Amino acid sequence: MERIITMLASGLLREEDTQRPPSEKRWDMVRRWLLVCESEHQTCSHNRRTNSGGDPWFPSRLIDVRSTTGDDGHERYLLIETATTRPEGSRYLTLSHVWGSAREDQQPAYRTLRHNYGDRTNPAIGIRRDELPPCFVDAIDVTKKLGEHYIWIDSLCIVQDNDRDWEVEAGRMSDVYRNSYCSLSATASSSSRDRFPALDERIQEPRFVNTAWGGRYQGMYQIFDPSFWLDRVTSTKLASRGWVFQERALAPRIVHFGVDQLLWECAEFEAAEEFPVGVPRRFISSGRRGFKWQFNLAGSPTSDSGVAETEAEPRSAPLQLHAMWSAALDNYTQCELTKGTDKLVAISGVARVLADQFRDQYLAGLWQSNLVGGLCWRVSGMRRATQELVPVGGYARRWETSRRASPPAPYLAPSWSWASVDGCVVPGPFLSAGEGGGHGSTRSLVAVTAVVAEPETLDNAFGAVKPAAEMRVQGTMYRLVATESEPPFSHISLRYAAGVGSAGIVSVHLDQPEPLEALITAWFLPVLLAERHVVAEPADTVVKEVVQKAANQPQRPVSESWRAKLKRKGKGLLKRDASKQAELEREPTPASSAAAGNTAAANAAPAGESSAMGLIVVPTDDGRAYRRVGFHECPGHILETLGQGSGDSCATGEFVLV
Numbered sequence: 001m002e003r004i005i006t007m008l009a010s011g012l013l014r015e016e017d018t019q020r021p022p023s024e025k026r027w028d029m030v031r032r033w034l035l036v037c038e039s040e041h042q043t044c045s046h047n048r049r050t051n052s053g054g055d056p057w058f059p060s061r062l063i064d065v066r067s068t069t070g071d072d073g074h075e076r077y078l079l080i081e082t083a084t085t086r087p088e089g090s091r092y093l094t095l096s097h098v099w100g101s102a103r104e105d106q107q108p109a110y111r112t113l114r115h116n117y118g119d120r121t122n123p124a125i126g127i128r129r130d131e132l133p134p135c136f137v138d139a140i141d142v143t144k145k146l147g148e149h150y151i152w153i154d155s156l157c158i159v160q161d162n163d164r165d166w167e168v169e170a171g172r173m174s175d176v177y178r179n180s181y182c183s184l185s186a187t188a189s190s191s192s193r194d195r196f197p198a199l200d201e202r203i204q205e206p207r208f209v210n211t212a213w214g215g216r217y218q219g220m221y222q223i224f225d226p227s228f229w230l231d232r233v234t235s236t237k238l239a240s241r242g243w244v245f246q247e248r249a250l251a252p253r254i255v256h257f258g259v260d261q262l263l264w265e266c267a268e269f270e271a272a273e274e275f276p277v278g279v280p281r282r283f284i285s286s287g288r289r290g291f292k293w294q295f296n297l298a299g300s301p302t303s304d305s306g307v308a309e310t311e312a313e314p315r316s317a318p319l320q321l322h323a324m325w326s327a328a329l330d331n332y333t334q335c336e337l338t339k340g341t342d343k344l345v346a347i348s349g350v351a352r353v354l355a356d357q358f359r360d361q362y363l364a365g366l367w368q369s370n371l372v373g374g375l376c377w378r379v380s381g382m383r384r385a386t387q388e389l390v391p392v393g394g395y396a397r398r399w400e401t402s403r404r405a406s407p408p409a410p411y412l413a414p415s416w417s418w419a420s421v422d423g424c425v426v427p428g429p430f431l432s433a434g435e436g437g438g439h440g441s442t443r444s445l446v447a448v449t450a451v452v453a454e455p456e457t458l459d460n461a462f463g464a465v466k467p468a469a470e471m472r473v474q475g476t477m478y479r480l481v482a483t484e485s486e487p488p489f490s491h492i493s494l495r496y497a498a499g500v501g502s503a504g505i506v507s508v509h510l511d512q513p514e515p516l517e518a519l520i521t522a523w524f525l526p527v528l529l530a531e532r533h534v535v536a537e538p539a540d541t542v543v544k545e546v547v548q549k550a551a552n553q554p555q556r557p558v559s560e561s562w563r564a565k566l567k568r569k570g571k572g573l574l575k576r577d578a579s580k581q582a583e584l585e586r587e588p589t590p591a592s593s594a595a596a597g598n599t600a601a602a603n604a605a606p607a608g609e610s611s612a613m614g615l616i617v618v619p620t621d622d623g624r625a626y627r628r629v630g631f632h633e634c635p636g637h638i639l640e641t642l643g644q645g646s647g648d649s650c651a652t653g654e655f656v657l658v
């Protein structure tokens with residue numbers, strides 16, 4: 001029992017635990033996870049928001065779980081207004097759950113509405129336990145079990161038939177989850193009518209076996225399932241819900257009620273009944289840290305306790321914001337929303353926290369500090385776990401599932417924002433607006449002169465935007481010519497109007513399937529140029545190679561700032577840029593993913609060459625502006641050839657993107 005002894009030594013299990021009834025052992029374990037997280041995890045202990053008087057922040061309403069029994073013998077809980085009834089202590093829990101897809105789940109009887117609000121907040125009446133769905137009853141019981149008094153549950157604490165109340169409270173959602181002590185997550189339930197599974201079952205103990213073989217590998221081993229975390233947390237219905245993404249990202253710590261056991265998740269630690277001292281990292285995610293570590297919104301960008309500390313090299317604040325936002329988009333755009341119009345609203349809590357933390361301006365889903373890089377998102381070939389493959393021409397084409405909102409559908413976002421598309425999105429690269437207009441080896445090819453992105457409601461500057469949103473950019477566009485008629489695939493073949501020898505055919509990543517006719521007057525608007533280097537050797541070899549390349553092949557557009565930085569700072573800087581570059585190289589690029597068939601000739605940018613990324617745009621019906629329909633990447637040197645084309649094959653000036 002070597003492992004058990006280790007657990008005893010680490011303080012996660014105590015001798016007397018073995019004597020406790022199984023159900024109690026489970027709660028002792030959760031209490032201990034909470035204790036360790038609070039007292040030992042620097043990354044998890046963020047500065048909780050306080051009011052001006054230094055009092056802890058509370059949501060407008062909470063459920064007081066200390067029940068009373070009414071005259072009728074029914075157990076009742078009180079809905080309190082925290083502005084008038086000061087909660088005891090400073091803590092409250094939250095619940096993350098799926099409402100359910102059945103009709104009765106969308107308009108459930110247990111909701112707080114204008115007509116029952118008075119009763120629910122009246123200490124003499126309150127909310128009857130038997131009116132509540134099993135999921136809420138379990139959440140209330142667990143809250144009590146953990147010694148806490150208050151829990152926040154969306155459909156009870158927001159007046160559901162009061163639009164004004166909903167808008168105000170939904171705008172506070174980021175604070176509600178972020179300031180909570182812990183979130184209880186009904187991870188294995190598919191509706192609020194489900195109970196938390198596994199609560200009545202025996203606690204799942206770690207399973208050990210003693211090997212029968214001898215020799216070097218003889219010993220005690222723990223048995224586990226490699227998809228342990230994936231099946232119980234990552235690939236659940238709850239985790240696929242758009243609104244739940246930010247609840248999970250913002251809550252400092254989460255107890256998941258999994259299909260067969262309780263699981264723990266915070267920025268520094270993942271555990272489960274079977275793995276009380278930690279789930280092996282390699283079963284959480286391959287090569288990367290866990291979900292909550294990626295969205296550790298706790299530390300300030302400059303503080304030692306923030307994300308920067310855990311990186312090999314400290315990163316600049318905009319770059320750190322970019323890394324976190326990219327991870328957020330990668331996760332969030334894989335989730336589904338019941339109401340498509342919630343696209344910007346359901347991630348607005350995370351955006352709000354990042355804007356505060358990094359003091360950056362948020363514009364319809366993009367950040368001021370990386371506007372040009374932010375334009376270079378593309379729809380990924382990846383499909384959502386819940387989506388079916390779409391059969392097209394004898395093949396199942398999974399990327400056909402992306403859809404762009406267009407009239408008569410309600411307006412979601414400007415076409416240059418990822419939020420205008422319902423589909424999995426690969427975020428663009430990082431490009432700072434700093435010295436020389438570029439970071440490392442990436443530089444801008446356009447100047448953004450104005451962005452208009454007015455919020456739909458004043459209560460949520462990070463939510464939906466008004467339809468008049470637009471961006472003005474100065475740059476050069478190159479005309480594309482439709483070449484062949486194909487079914488409306490997301491990848492489509494066009495030709496540069498200027499022609500670049502045999503490499504004229506280009507493969508375009510469309511944001512949604514479009515017929516070729518829709519692209520009769522399409523333009524390529526390159527917005528950034530990225531250098532690509534193979535970084536496999538030690539840094540000093542790379543220094544030599546890059547310098548040689550710059551010397552021997554001056555026609556290749558190695559950016560001035562890159563060369564100057566190499567000379568000025570030498571290896572140290574290159575190492576850092578090189579590691580960033582290596583990160584970029586690992587990402588599947590549109591060029592490499594399109595490198596199939598004969599249309600890829602003009603698209604694959606070999607290592608060591610620059611690569612131009614930009615938007616495929618078409619004029620709007622009134623001809624006043626352009627709207628994005630896709631993304632394109634080509635070798636940087638092609639731009640020079642395109643620029644030499646005839647007068648109508650390229651256009652330079654200021655363009656309005658809507």
Ligand SMILES: [Zn+2]
Binds near residue numbers: 037041044
């Ligand atoms: Zn923690």
